Amino acid sequence: MTALLEQNTAVSSVNDLGISQAELTAIVEEYAGTNTDVKTPELVESKTLQLSENYPSSTANRAAWTHHAVNWSETDKPKIAIIIDDLGLDEEATYTFAKMTGPLTLAYLPYAEHLEAQTKLIREAGHELMVHLPMQSQRETADPGDNALLADLTFDEFSKRLEWNLSRFDNYVGINNHMGSSLTENPGLMVRVMARLKRDGHLFVDSLTTPDSVGVRAANAVNVPYAKRDVFLDNERNPDYIRGQIATLERIARKRGYAVGIGHPYPETITELKRWQETLEGKELQLVPISQIVNITNERRKIVTK
Ligand SMILES: [Zn+2]
Secondary structure (H helix, E strand, O other): OHHHHHHHHHHHOHHHHOOOHHHHHHHHHHHHHOOOOOOOOOOOOOOOOOOOOOOOOOOOOOOHHHHOOOOOOOOOOOEEEEEEEEEOOOHHHHHHHHHOOOOOEEEEOOOOOOHHHHHHHHHHOOOEEEEEEEEOOOOOOOOOOOOOEOOOOOHHHHHHHHHHHOOOOOOOOEEEEEEOOOHHHOHHHHHHHHHHHHHHOOEEEEOOOOOOOOHHHHHHHHOOOEEEOOEEOOOOOOHHHHHHHHHHHHHHHHHHOEEEEEEOOOHHHHHHHHHHHHHHHHHOOEEOOHHHHHHHHHHHHHHHHO
């Protein structure tokens, strides 16, 4: 019930973005217009993904987030998705995760090298892929990296950078923000990001690097499927702290049915995740890719907005 109320609030606050419906439509059309191969962001029927019967049944032009999703397994167990951010720069970490059981969700920095090879290895290992999209931070000393989305770019440059960031590898279900405590508070620019995600049917995960992020509201306004982070696992690189954060994640999942944790490719995090994964079966919890969480939130939102 809490989750439903939460979703309801998000839906009713779309207008708080300060963007008129006409402007919103114009932005969405602007991004859709550059596309020669428009895919619907609405879900489509799929036997392997066990989507609900309510979805339109066109099999052509499947949304990227279901097309590139890892196969979902349906159980009644509370579900937890683990996203690992900042991948790509340390190629050793890719090899480590490729050997781990999953499905984990791995978010790659677009400015890293050998991304095609790294992401292929990860996808073949049964993990899900996301683009970890660099966005402007509130901290002036924090450098989000090459081609990051910044608030003072021209719209033309903003769109070019967005396109570049989304073109570095394939087979990803969507994006989450790398840094971005400044940019995710900007409704006009977040709506542009969402319009581009909508074009190919990619999902959005708000890393919530600021409590004032408008990411989810922008996703809602443009009708992009989304989820948001519940817990950062390793803000302190200390095994006790990480175990405590994982316990919090478990509590949220048991209460609400699902939870999303974000960690980083630190040795401490990898060690604790491996230990935790061995305990999952006994705890009656299920590790799922982020797409499966997004499917749950999407379904709940439909119920609320009906
Ligand atoms: Zn990051």
